[in-house]
Amino acid sequence: xxxxxxDHDHDHDHGSDLSPVEARVRALESLLVEKGYVEPAALxxxxxxxxxxxxxxxxxxxxxxxxxxxxxxxxxxxxxxPAIGELGIGGRGGEHMVVVENTPDTHNMVxxxxxxxxxxxxxxxxxxxxxxxxxxxxxxxxxxxVLAEFGVSLPETTRITVWDSTxxxxxxxxxxxxxxxxxLSEEALAALVTRDAMIGxxxxxxxxxxEIRP
Amino acid sequence: MNGGQxxxxxxxxxxxxxxxxxxxxxxxxxxxxxxxxxAMGFTGAWNLxxxxxxxxxxxxxxxxxxxxxxxxxxxxxxQILANGLATRDEIAAGRASTPAAPVAxxxxxxxxxxxxxxxxxxxxxxxxxxxxxxxxxxxxxxxxPVGHTRLPRYARGRRGRxxxxxxxxxxxxTNAAKAGENPAWLYTVAFEAAELWGxxxxxxxxxxxxxxxxxxDPA
Numbered sequence: 001x002x003x004x005x006x007d008h009d010h011d012h013d014h015g016s017d018l019s020p021v022e023a024r025v026r027a028l029e030s031l032l033v034e035k036g037y038v039e040p041a042a043l044x045x046x047x048x049x050x051x052x053x054x055x056x057x058x059x060x061x062x063x064x065x066x067x068x069x070x071x072x073x074x075x076x077x078x079x080x081x082p083a084i085g086e087l088g089i090g091g092r093g094g095e096h097m098v099v100v101e102n103t104p105d106t107h108n109m110v111x112x113x114x115x116x117x118x119x120x121x122x123x124x125x126x127x128x129x130x131x132x133x134x135x136x137x138x139x140x141x142x143x144x145x146v147l148a149e150f151g152v153s154l155p156e157t158t159r160i161t162v163w164d165s166t167x168x169x170x171x172x173x174x175x176x177x178x179x180x181x182x183x184l185s186e187e188a189l190a191a192l193v194t195r196d197a198m199i200g201x202x203x204x205x206x207x208x209x210x211e212i213r214p
Numbered sequence: 215m216n217g218g219q220x221x222x223x224x225x226x227x228x229x230x231x232x233x234x235x236x237x238x239x240x241x242x243x244x245x246x247x248x249x250x251x252x253a254m255g256f257t258g259a260w261n262l263x264x265x266x267x268x269x270x271x272x273x274x275x276x277x278x279x280x281x282x283x284x285x286x287x288x289x290x291x292x293q294i295l296a297n298g299l300a301t302r303d304e305i306a307a308g309r310a311s312t313p314a315a316p317v318a319x320x321x322x323x324x325x326x327x328x329x330x331x332x333x334x335x336x337x338x339x340x341x342x343x344x345x346x347x348x349x350x351x352x353x354x355x356x357x358x359p360v361g362h363t364r365l366p367r368y369a370r371g372r373r374g375r376x377x378x379x380x381x382x383x384x385x386x387x388t389n390a391a392k393a394g395e396n397p398a399w400l401y402t403v404a405f406e407a408a409e410l411w412g413x414x415x416x417x418x419x420x421x422x423x424x425x426x427x428x429x430x431d432p433a
Binding site: 029035049090094114116127131134135140146159161166168 | 219220221222223224225227228229230231232233236238239240241242243245246247248249250252253254257259266269270278282284287290291294299300304305306307308309310314315317320321322323326327330331332333334335336337364365366368378380383384386400402404410411415416417418419420421422423424425426
């Protein structure tokens with residue numbers, strides 16, 4: 001947890017070593033606290049929530065459950081928000097979830113060309129590349145080229161659908177369960193589910209691959 | 215608006231460069247901007263669509279050359295000024311010299327988790343029957359509003375098919391300007407990649423958008 005409102009100057013003893021943007025943000029926070037519009041403790045709690053509690057480990061639980069439980073998978077694909085809620089997951093930025101399923105013939109990839117819409121409750125806050133122009137520009141027009149930049153090469157026969165998040169519906173990809181995972185527990189399966197696999201810019205890890213997230 | 219934010223189909227931005235082991239925030243100031251924007255949004259002085267409109271109203275050259283949270287910071291200050299919550303002098307000084315304006319709510323640390331877990335749904339009771347059904351061919355309207363819209367330029371004038379009907383949702387184009395939620399039916403509309411990008415498009419590819427009914431005509 002971080003404490004960095006103006007009353008707790010523990011990473012800068014003086015204002016003089018602040019960059020212009022740091023000084024500006026600090027001034028703005030002081031003003032908004034003084035005006036009574038924001039509570040410093042709530043700011044700290046917000047940061048802690050999105051730095052330590054909400055993240056792709058939650059989406060991975062959803063995917064693993066769908067891999068082991070066909071009835072859950074059916075509910076997830078039919079009405080994602082309540083199905084995700086069954087695992088105690090949901091909330092701001094994921095009020096209207098849609099889960100799209102990869103198959104041997106189709107691959108799904110999620111983007112927000114207009115801003116940075118991303119399913120926060122299952123994936124956390126988006127990485128910089130997801131919010132930056134290169135991905136937002138080309139995900140819709142050249143998905144295969146973008147996938148190559150992630151080291152993902154799909155068979156030519158695999159059709160790609162790109163989901164542009166232009167409203168409050170939020171998309172998560174249900175990737176294909178990797179081969180050779182028949183005996184794995186739900187928890188072990190969840191460890192194979194990367195963030196990028198749920199955006200559609202990656203594939204799940206293979207068991208024993210020794211690879212690391214994302 | 216046809217601003218710097220409407221990026222779909224653009225060229226010249228270079229490759230996508232993922233950062234290994236990327237932290238959630240890059241630097242303390244990003245955390246504070248994120249939290250300030252969330253907490254100020256909670257006051258009810260503006261809405262989510264208004265925030266998006268403020269961000270995309272930055273001049274395109276500035277939008278495209280700014281980091282993500284820099285854009286949030288610029289937009290946040292703009293909204294604070296536009297809604298009379300502080301003056302330019304106060305923002306520059308970081309100190310209040312006028313009384314606070316009344317706000318509907320202040321986010322408290324202890325209510326944060328349950329409030330965010332409940333979320334802020336955007337679906338509303340429909341005011342009319344849906345004009346389209348799954349399978350209907352539609353064409354996205356050609357429109358160039360100077361205000362906020364969520365119909366990307368690459369889809370305008372293109373033919374697609376309704377793939378899902380989601381219900382009625384807050385209409386961003388009016389809500390952003392505080393001109394009413396005007397619930398509108400929301401659809402998933404799928405376009406063939408070749409319809410959007412021409413003969414060089416990925417074979418068999420498709421792009422879907424979430425399209426509000428006022429963005430669509432029968433095809």
